Amino acid sequence: MRISFCQGLLTGAILLNLLILYYVSRAQQQMMEKRKELGRGTRRAALPASGLGGGLGLLVGAGGEPGVVGLEGHNRGPRVTVLLREFENFENYVGDVVKSFLRQRPELPFLAVADTSPYPPLVLSEGARLLVLSPSPDQPPQAHRPEFHVQTEFVLLVPDGVELEQPRAIERLIRELEGEGGGPVRLVAAPVLARSAVQCLHLRVNLREWTATYSPAASGSSGSVCTALQGDAVVLIRTEDLFNLSVPLGRPLFSSLFVQTTLRDWKVKLLESPCFSANHRPLFSSAHNQWKADTRLKEATGKLMRSFGLKRLLLSDGKEQWYGCSKETPRCFGTVQDDTPDYLYLDRWTPPCCLRALRETTKYVINILESSGVRYWLEGGTLLGAVRHQDIIPWDYDVDLGIYLEDVPNCDHLKNLDSGSLVDANGYVWERAVEGDFYRVQYSETNHLHVDLWPFYPRNGIMTKDTWTEHKQDVEFPEHFLQPLIPMPFASITAYGPNNQRAFLELKFGEGVIENPQYPNPSKKRLDRSKL
Numbered sequence: 001m002r003i004s005f006c007q008g009l010l011t012g013a014i015l016l017n018l019l020i021l022y023y024v025s026r027a028q029q030q031m032m033e034k035r036k037e038l039g040r041g042t043r044r045a046a047l048p049a050s051g052l053g054g055g056l057g058l059l060v061g062a063g064g065e066p067g068v069v070g071l072e073g074h075n076r077g078p079r080v081t082v083l084l085r086e087f088e089n090f091e092n093y094v095g096d097v098v099k100s101f102l103r104q105r106p107e108l109p110f111l112a113v114a115d116t117s118p119y120p121p122l123v124l125s126e127g128a129r130l131l132v133l134s135p136s137p138d139q140p141p142q143a144h145r146p147e148f149h150v151q152t153e154f155v156l157l158v159p160d161g162v163e164l165e166q167p168r169a170i171e172r173l174i175r176e177l178e179g180e181g182g183g184p185v186r187l188v189a190a191p192v193l194a195r196s197a198v199q200c201l202h203l204r205v206n207l208r209e210w211t212a213t214y215s216p217a218a219s220g221s222s223g224s225v226c227t228a229l230q231g232d233a234v235v236l237i238r239t240e241d242l243f244n245l246s247v248p249l250g251r252p253l254f255s256s257l258f259v260q261t262t263l264r265d266w267k268v269k270l271l272e273s274p275c276f277s278a279n280h281r282p283l284f285s286s287a288h289n290q291w292k293a294d295t296r297l298k299e300a301t302g303k304l305m306r307s308f309g310l311k312r313l314l315l316s317d318g319k320e321q322w323y324g325c326s327k328e329t330p331r332c333f334g335t336v337q338d339d340t341p342d343y344l345y346l347d348r349w350t351p352p353c354c355l356r357a358l359r360e361t362t363k364y365v366i367n368i369l370e371s372s373g374v375r376y377w378l379e380g381g382t383l384l385g386a387v388r389h390q391d392i393i394p395w396d397y398d399v400d401l402g403i404y405l406e407d408v409p410n411c412d413h414l415k416n417l418d419s420g421s422l423v424d425a426n427g428y429v430w431e432r433a434v435e436g437d438f439y440r441v442q443y444s445e446t447n448h449l450h451v452d453l454w455p456f457y458p459r460n461g462i463m464t465k466d467t468w469t470e471h472k473q474d475v476e477f478p479e480h481f482l483q484p485l486i487p488m489p490f491a492s493i494t495a496y497g498p499n500n501q502r503a504f505l506e507l508k509f510g511e512g513v514i515e516n517p518q519y520p521n522p523s524k525k526r527l528d529r530s531k532l
Contacts, residue, residue: 080170081109081152081239085253087160088296089118091289093280098128100163105170111149113249133249147243155242157235157253161280162192169274173236176271185225186241186266187257189233192276198231200224200270201316203262209394210311210324210351212259224270228258230316234276235268247307251300259308312352324353327427327444331357333397339471339520341397349395357449358392359491362399364428365441365451366495372411375404377485378497379454380473380508381520386490387501388514395519395527398450405455405465414439414453436467473508 082101087094098110102125110128117132124130135144142148154177156170164170169190177188191198200217203226217226229235235257242248250256261268284290302323305313311324311332325332332351333341343349369376378386379400385393392399409415413422413430417439421431429442439453456463458479468474481498488497498504505513519527 080154081150082156083111085113093161095123098125104164104167161278163277184267185269187237187268189235189270192232192278198233200226201228203228205262213314214316216316227262324351331447331449338524340524344525357443361443374407374411376401390489391491400452402454405457
């Protein structure tokens with residue numbers, strides 16, 4: 001078979017591309033091997049700064065050559081890169097921090113990291129570099145990836161305005177971290193003086209419940225070990241550990257760092273000394289700039305927590321911060337398919353903001369039903385949650401109440417709904433459901449978390465209704481379960497339920513339902529009870 005000129009040219013181009021891909025892969029593999037060798041004291045060959053533009057480049061020591069640092073005076077490359085992540089463009093002391101560290105330790109690489117190019121531009125001394133994390137279409141991928149810009153065994157994370165007064169303070173931190181070996185302590189911290197005292201905290205992150213909980217821990221003594229810090233501190237971490245995090249340099253830095261390290265069961269050791277000084281107090285020269293910084297911190301925290309899937313923070317002082325849905329925003333999940341909300345497929349339960357909204361709506365609806373003389377009872381999975389948890393089932397996404405159909409005319413919110421929906425004075429939406437002959441009360445016009453009201457009526461001693469669903473628990477039942485209705489705790493209020501709750505639930509769901517929790521549709525997603 002004869003090969004045409006075009007076919008030959010195409011074949012050559014394919015072979016050339018394969019050859020290029022091979023050498024690129026080899027170069028990346030060699031780069032990673034060099035980083036591992038650094039832990040054994042091997043000198044680093046710095047990557048070229050070409051293509052990084054704007055003064056960006058890989059770090060070298062002052063004067064363009066690696067310096068000498070070490071515990072025993074051996075001739076080796078620097079073991080630590082100083083990294084400053086937290087600073088504000090409109091007012092900062094990055095230049096002073098650089099001068100302080102390089103005056104005492106001119107051989108140390110110094111890296112200032114920003115999301116976008118700072119304006120006004122930073123003025124940095126020789127030996128310091130700026131890394132902009134946002135990618136640019138005219139630059140190679142490594143230009144904005146910090147792991148390509150750190151060629152040392154350790155990274156020292158420093159806050160804005162800090163100063164290095166004791167040249168050997170960094171060696172003390174290294175000795176402490178190395179002394180921990182391969183144990184759970186993977187970070188060592190030293191306090192920054194003349195600022196708010198740094199605190200050791202215990203942090204528990206429960207991704208399944210979308211929640212992070214901070215609690216006080218022992219602090220102020222040398223060698224305090226905890227899982228998070230609050231306040232100003234200098235933190236030393238191995239480079240390999242830092243860049244094994246999903247988001248190594250997220251902002252706020254400590255919030256991002258300690259959420260990720262906690263999920264890996266790593267700990268931080270807070271030393272009493274050495275201490276780092278900070279003469280720029282306060283950090284911002286005006287109340288307006290302080291307000292700007294506080295506003296940006298709040299925005300950055302919200303963005304970070306939402307990206308981590310954390311919707312509720314419980315702080316060490318007892319306060320709460322919420323980053324989920326509200327009356328003014330849509331609920332956290334979309335239309336439920338096959339009785340299985342999307343979060344169950346992520347091995348998560350109902351977001352706490354959604355549970356809060358359901359509790360508020362339930363309390364509100366029950367109060368109106370009771371004041372209107374409408375008999376009601378906890379129905380279906382809502383009753384099951386009340387018996388099992390005294391609350392909504394942690395993975396449920398709505399609340400069900402049964403009501404007597406003959407009592408509907410007693411309630412102004414329900415009796416005229418045949419002609420449309422009603423938005424009441426508190427923003428709740430009352431409507432006749434489009435899916436059948438029952439009522440629905442939504443948290444708001446925007447947020448459609450809801451309580452369903454199912455009208456039953458007695459017929460020959462049996463409670464029945466006109467609309468049925470495909471749920472197995474949606475069945476008729478004897479009226480004697482409602483005679484009388486029994487008060488019971490539910491979601492921090494007292495609600496009414498059937499008088500023989502176990503028999504009622506086993507009639508609807510089957511024997512042993514209370515002791516054997518399961519997701520609504522096990523054929524789609526089954527609950528792993530070993531993780532309860």
